Amino acid sequence: MAIQQGIWRINAGNSTASTPTRLETARLDDENQLEELIVQDVSIINADWLLIGRQVRTSFDKRIDLLALDANGSVIIIELKRDKTPRDVVAQAIDYASWIETLEDNQLVDCYVDFATKHKLPVQSLDAAFKAKFGQPLEDISINDSHQMVIVASELDASTERIITYLNNRHGVGINAVFFSAFTDGNNRYLSRAWMIDPQETQQLVSTRGAREPWNGEFYVSFGHGERRNWEDALKYGFISAGAGQWYSNTLNMLAEGDRVWVNIPKTGYVGVGIVSGERQRISDFCIDGKPLTSLPTQMDYSDFAAEPDEMAEYIVPVNWLHTEATGKAFSETGLFGNQNTVCKPTATKWRHTVERLKGVWEIPSP
Structure with a gap:
């Protein structure tokens, strides 16, 4: 199912009803610009994530666009579609996840330190950044016991959406897609976001690992x-x-x-x-x-x-x-x-x- 986004201007301050005006769609200059916007304000994609890495080099010499943590210590792999085919970007995200799963805590700490240094962040320690973001000590959390994958795109083909749904529903793989669209209104530009799957569902899916059985209703x-x-x-x-x-x-x-x-x-x-x-x-x-x-x-x-x-x-x-x-x-x-x-x-x-x-x-x- 293709996700379509639109924004309409209405004269909310005018008591007289007026015809809604749909804003024109625009293009981001490129997906590097979107990546930069997410780095500047992670709430553009999810306010409850902490960015810990950008262009993270893997052991097989590929680069993960963005890495984040949630309050549960789950590692989120954020991959922009860029010029890759939809199926290729899904396969690449899964490949990255297989590498992330092998990382030790200290490697993720080093990843954040490198990210904080390059971007001159005021907080250079992952422990301090985690406590400031989530209000709980990192030492109380088991990092990387689970991971999620997020594909960032303007659109995906139907077969790729079926693959993502299948991996979530049948195999418990926490993979999701988020779609961004740009709009113009005179000299103003706007960015809108829509998730393919409610991110809470993906969070819930990966919250427990190991042997599973049907939920008991409690x-x-x-x-x-x-x-x-x-x-x-x-x-x-x-x-x-x-x-x-x-x-x-x-x-x-x-x-x-x-x-x-x-x-x-x-x-x-x-x-x-x-x-x-x-x-x-x-x-x-x-x-x-x-x-x-x-x-x-x-x-x-x-x-x-x-x-x-x-x-x-x-x-x-x-x-x-x-x-x-x-x-x-x-x-x-x-x-x-x-x-x-x-x-x-x-x-x-x-x-x-x-x-x-x-x-x-x-x-x-x-x-």
């Missing part, structure tokens, strides 16, 4: 107890939450009323299981008996989050708890499932073990 939740949220408040008022970036908050959209969630606090253990009782909402809109959470007695002051922009805001999903534990009595033992994603649908074999173990310890009946 969700894993990582609750970041600390600077932005407090488990005692979540327990008392019935919610889970995430924020400080769309990478964290967007996966809350996976949940629907009636879903069962098992909540883990990283480095602490599992602390609760409950049933989702409503949709995702900004924390400033969350009320208990008609009273905003921001006006209730809480362990943490949430009022500062009210003015945050949507992409950085704290979001809440209400939950009716079936069983909870204080952080001091969290359940943790070797072999339990863990993941950095706020919400995921685990297909790792240890997820079934984790759920059955928690059911037994907490005496939770099957749904």
Whole structure:
């Protein structure tokens, strides 16, 4: 399916309705310009990625256009189509991924240092850059346990799109495509972006590795107890939450009323299981008996989050708890499932073990 993009100018400030005017399409000077724009502002492709390399030389003397990390430590290979055929660029991305998989942590650190030096970045350490971007120490993350591939193009042929879909759906290969188009409006130029597959789906696909089995219908939740949220408040008022970036908050959209969630606090253990009782909402809109959470007695002051922009805001999903534990009595033992994603649908074999173990310890009946 060919993806077509368009932009229309409307006179939003005029109370009189006017005919929308479609902007003319334009061409980027070349794809080197697009690469440069992404280097200047990675949010052009994904605001929740950290660029760590540009024109990275492989051991077989080829160059990867761009490399990035997400908050889960997954390495993202970004390859611009340029003058390659669509099928060739897909094959090349897979070839690069096979090489990336062999890299050690120190090689990725060196890659970032080289990138930061060449581009005179203010932060020259990958550890510091990761902490500044994602708010958590790099030492707590397992880097390169998974990787994703992203093809950047203005368009792809139908057969290549079928190949990408097939690799994702049938073989669990995290490959995606993002399409950019340019438009003009007088002296102004604009850039638009459209993903072939929701990037959250690719992120979810690669979030667990190893043996897989059908998803059991129950969700894993990582609750970041600390600077932005407090488990005692979540327990008392019935919610889970995430924020400080769309990478964290967007996966809350996976949940629907009636879903069962098992909540883990990283480095602490599992602390609760409950049933989702409503949709995702900004924390400033969350009320208990008609009273905003921001006006209730809480362990943490949430009022500062009210003015945050949507992409950085704290979001809440209400939950009716079936069983909870204080952080001091969290359940943790070797072999339990863990993941950095706020919400995921685990297909790792240890997820079934984790759920059955928690059911037994907490005496939770099957749904």
